[in-house]
Amino acid sequence: MRIPKLSNLLPTGRHLVIGIPFFWLFLFFMLPFAIVLKISFAEADVAIPPYTEIYTWADNQLQLILNLGNYLILSEDELYLAAYLGSLKIAFFSTLMCLLIGYPMAYAIARASKEAQTVLLLLIMMPTWTAILIRVYAWMGILSNNGLLNSVLMGMGLIDEPLQILNTNLAVYIGVVYSYLPFMILPLYANLVKHDPSLLEAASDLGSSTFNSFWKITVPLSKNGIIAGSMLVFIPVVGEFVIPELLGGPETLMIGKVLWQEFFNNRDWPVASALAVVMLAILIVPIILFNRNQAKELEGKV
Amino acid sequence: MKRFSFSTLMLWAGLLFIYLPMIILVIYSFNASKLVTVWGGWSVKWYVGLLDNTQLMNSVGRSLEIALYTAIAAVALGTLAAFVLTRIPRFRGRTMFGGMVTAPLVMPEVITGLSLLLLFVAMAQLIGWPQERGIVTIWIAHTTFCSAYVAIVVSARLRELDLSIEEAAMDLGARPWKVFILITIPMIAPSLAAGGMMSFALSLDDLVLASFVSGPGSTTLPMEVFSAVRLGVKPEINAVASLILLTVSLFTFFAWFFSRQAEERRKRAIQQAMETMAEEAASSNWKPASTQAA
Numbered sequence: 176m177r178i179p180k181l182s183n184l185l186p187t188g189r190h191l192v193i194g195i196p197f198f199w200l201f202l203f204f205m206l207p208f209a210i211v212l213k214i215s216f217a218e219a220d221v222a223i224p225p226y227t228e229i230y231t232w233a234d235n236q237l238q239l240i241l242n243l244g245n246y247l248i249l250s251e252d253e254l255y256l257a258a259y260l261g262s263l264k265i266a267f268f269s270t271l272m273c274l275l276i277g278y279p280m281a282y283a284i285a286r287a288s289k290e291a292q293t294v295l296l297l298l299i300m301m302p303t304w305t306a307i308l309i310r311v312y313a314w315m316g317i318l319s320n321n322g323l324l325n326s327v328l329m330g331m332g333l334i335d336e337p338l339q340i341l342n343t344n345l346a347v348y349i350g351v352v353y354s355y356l357p358f359m360i361l362p363l364y365a366n367l368v369k370h371d372p373s374l375l376e377a378a379s380d381l382g383s384s385t386f387n388s389f390w391k392i393t394v395p396l397s398k399n400g401i402i403a404g405s406m407l408v409f410i411p412v413v414g415e416f417v418i419p420e421l422l423g424g425p426e427t428l429m430i431g432k433v434l435w436q437e438f439f440n441n442r443d444w445p446v447a448s449a450l451a452v453v454m455l456a457i458l459i460v461p462i463i464l465f466n467r468n469q470a471k472e473l474e475g476k477v
Numbered sequence: 478m479k480r481f482s483f484s485t486l487m488l489w490a491g492l493l494f495i496y497l498p499m500i501i502l503v504i505y506s507f508n509a510s511k512l513v514t515v516w517g518g519w520s521v522k523w524y525v526g527l528l529d530n531t532q533l534m535n536s537v538g539r540s541l542e543i544a545l546y547t548a549i550a551a552v553a554l555g556t557l558a559a560f561v562l563t564r565i566p567r568f569r570g571r572t573m574f575g576g577m578v579t580a581p582l583v584m585p586e587v588i589t590g591l592s593l594l595l596l597f598v599a600m601a602q603l604i605g606w607p608q609e610r611g612i613v614t615i616w617i618a619h620t621t622f623c624s625a626y627v628a629i630v631v632s633a634r635l636r637e638l639d640l641s642i643e644e645a646a647m648d649l650g651a652r653p654w655k656v657f658i659l660i661t662i663p664m665i666a667p668s669l670a671a672g673g674m675m676s677f678a679l680s681l682d683d684l685v686l687a688s689f690v691s692g693p694g695s696t697t698l699p700m701e702v703f704s705a706v707r708l709g710v711k712p713e714i715n716a717v718a719s720l721i722l723l724t725v726s727l728f729t730f731f732a733w734f735f736s737r738q739a740e741e742r743r744k745r746a747i748q749q750a751m752e753t754m755a756e757e758a759a760s761s762n763w764k765p766a767s768t769q770a771a
Contacts, residue, residue, distance in 0.1 A: 188653060193568055196558040196624070200577040203621045207592030210599050224598045276494075279487035286484070295488070297733050302495055304678035305725045308699050308706070309718040313498040316505065316710045323501060356495065407583060414585020416685055421706060431587045438591060439688075448595070451588045462583060469579040469629075470572075 208455070215448035216241040226444050245449035254433070255450065259457065261428035265344070265419075266412040269351040273359040273408050274401065276352070281363035281400075282393075285370075296364065303357045311350050311421050318346050318422070342424030350418040355411070359404040366400025367393070399468055406465035410458055430454055499722055506715035523716035533701055533717070540681055540698040543612055547619040547680040548673040554620060555627025555672060556665075560657075562628065563635040581625040590689030593618050597690060610692035618690045619680040626679065627672035634668035635661075667736035674732040678725050 217226040231238045249255045284295045302310060317323045318341040325337040340346050370393065378388035394401075416431040423429070430450060438447040506524075510517025527533060558578050568574075581589065597607055597614055607614055638661070646656045662669070684699040691697065698721075705714050 189565070192557060193561050193565060193574070196554055196561060196578070197570070197574055199554055199624075200558075200574075200621070203593065203596070203617055204577055204581060204589075207589075207596040210595045211588075211592045214595055224602075276487065276491055279484040280491045283482070283484035283488035293733070293737070295492075297729065298492060299495070301726060301729045302499075304675060304682070304729055305499075306682040306699060306702075306718075306721050308682070308684050308703060309502070309721055310499065312702075312706050312710070312714065312718055313502040315706070316715075317498055317501060319710065353494065353498070356491065360491075410583040411585055414587045416587055417703075431585060434587050434591070444595070447591060451591050454585065455588060458585070462580060465583055466576045466579050469582075470575040 211448045211451050214445055215245055215452045216243070217445045217448075218242050218244070219443050219445050224444065225442055242445070245445045246453075248446060249449055249453060254428070255430075258428040258430045258433045259453070262413045262415075262430040263457070265347060265351065265429060266409050266415075269348060269355065269412055270359075270405050270409045272348070272352045273356050274405060277356055277359035277363060277404065278401075280356075281360045281367055284360070284364050285367035292368070296361075299357050299360050299364075303361075307354050308417055310354060311418055314346070314350055314353065315341060315421060318349070341422065342427075344423065344427055346422040346424075347419050347427050347429075350422040351412055351415065354418065355408045358407040362403035362407060363397065363400040366397045366403075370396055399472070402464060402468050403472070406461050406468070410461050410465065413458060414454060502715060503719045503722065506712065506719040508712060508715075511712065523712045524720070526713060527716055527720075530713075532696075533698075536696050536698045536701040539612065539695060543615050543619060543697065544677045544680040546612075546616045547623055548677040550616070550620040551623035551627050551676040552669055552673045555624035555676075556631050556669060558624060558628040559632035559635055560661075563632050578625055578628050581622040582629070584622075586683075586685035587689075589622065590618070590686045593621075593686070594689045610690055611695035614690040614692070615687050615695065615697065618686045619676075619683060622686070623676035623679050626675055630672045630675065631665060631668050634665045638664055667739040670739075671732050671736055674728055678728055681721075681725070 213229060214226055217229050219225060220227045229240055229242070231240070280299075284292055284299070287295060315322075319325075320337040320339065320341065322341070324340070325334075328334045329337065340349075374392050374396075375388050378392055379385070383391070414431040414434075415429060416435050419427045419429040419432045420435075423432070434447050434450045434454070437443050437450060507519050507521065508515075508517055509520035509522065558574075562575060562578065565571075593614075594610075597610055601607055642664075643656050643660055646660050647653070651659070682699060683697075684703050687697045688700055688703075691700070702714060702717060702721075705711065
């Protein structure tokens with residue numbers, strides 16, 4: 176047997192380059208999910224931290240006690256079920272609206288001149304760098320009963336008394352579409368700008384109408400952009416907390432908000448963990464879909 | 478093509494939709510009236526009042542500090558990750574690595590925040606660190622998700638790069654790390670700057686992650702604003718919000734401006750080099766093969 180040289184055991188440059196980001200992401204992104212899973216099987220306790228250990232070591236026996244109670248609570252209490260469904264519904268329709276509004280916008284940017292493209296992209300991107308909190312807050316002032324929108328509508332004589340928009344689901348939809356629209360536009364633009372315009376010219380030479388060639392050529396070619404944009408909107412919106420908290424009302428049930436309350440107000444860490452585990456289970460398919468898409472994009476194989 | 482097509486119309490309507498609320502917010506921050514909905518003339522009194530608010534100013538300082546550390550760490554980590562993704566085609570766990578890099582982009586913040594907090598609590602029990610949650614734990618959380626953004630921006634640039642320059646340096650005997658520092662880094666510098674500014678802004682903006690992983694006495698600016706906003710719309714918050722909008726807009730503008738300038742300098746340099754070469758070719762007897770054939 177060959178004795179390995181010491182230099183073979185030490186990490187080489189290549190190992191370090193891969194190892195540093197791998198280790199960081201593993202420690203601070205992957206491992207935490209395992210801990211959430213573990214705590215979701217624990218019992219709430221009046222202690223610091225406020226949950227019981229799921230395994231004990233006594234009489235040379237390792238005992239593992241999985242408490243399924245948290246998951247039973249989730250399935251039995253209608254509040255949680257309604258929150259999951261509410262989140263999925265709001266995320267689905269907001270994604271659809273972002274797609275319908277964002278697609279033409281991305282298309283127009285991709286067709287603009289090179290100079291205009293950079294400026295327009297900057298205009299679209301800037302809000303994503305700006306506090307989402309502040310942009311949601313701006314809508315509070317506009318949508319409230321004595322806010323700007325109602326004042327304008329009443330001033331124009333269109334309505335006699337203020338419309339109740341703030342603290343309803345409508346306000347949540349407005350806030351979500353407003354906040355996540357750039358995340359739809361950017362991947363769509365990145366995709367659309369790569370299209371070869373000669374394909375469309377060829378189609379129109381062969382007598383295809385503008386709409387027909389758009390539907391048969393541009394849309395299928397932009398499939399990857401549509402998937403990336405939709406997932407970039409859908410997945411975070413399911414867990415959204417700030418928007419339903421500030422713009423939503425009692426009818427607004429979203430899982431991110433419920434999780435926040437379980438954790439911060441009820442201090443029930445195991446139930447909050449179970450909520451997160453189920454949310455992750457629901458989102459795992461879209462997340463894998465997005466990751467595949469993005470991995471191809473990152474490696475430039477599209 | 479028609480000048481005012483449907484998509485152009487949608488673009489302008491969309492931009493109006495994106496910017497109008499922010500413009501209204503800024504205008505109302507100059508409202509003299511205490512009632513946010515009634516216009517009482519122009520005034521800067523809400524801005525002046527902010528300076529005396531020590532609690533707020535402390536949180537601003539804390540947020541800026543975290544954002545600075547985050548930007549530095551996220552650029553380093555994100556660039557490494559981007560380099561691995563674009564230049565090292567095969568290694569064990571590559572699929573998992575690609576997944577871990579992109580997943581933080583979409584992962585709902587409540588899940589990331591909760592899981593990181595539980596990790597920190599478990600670590601504190603197991604190895605006694607971190608004893609207290611605060612700036613360091615917020616920094617770790619922000620670095621983790623900002624490096625995903627940096628990785629996306631930088632890998633886009635790395636893919637565009639002409640590999641032949643790096644290969645030439647390698648052929649001339651430069652060690653890989655030297656090639657990386659002397660050749661690759663300067664060529665991707667604009668995207669490093671853009672990634673850094675982006676991380677700075679994202680960190681400054683984050684509420685949910687910071688709320689989970691902060692400890693007592695380490696309130697960040699968004700947390701401060703959030704607790705005030707929950708109580709309703711107030712002129713002071715309008716002023717704070719406007720200042721944040723202004724700061725970030727300036728930041729974005731400069732990031733764009735500098736990266737554009739760097740790009741133009743690069744193009745000019747290439748053009749100049751080509752011209753010099755062409756002149757040299759013209760003055761000597763040497764002619765490119767194509768012209769000789771003609």
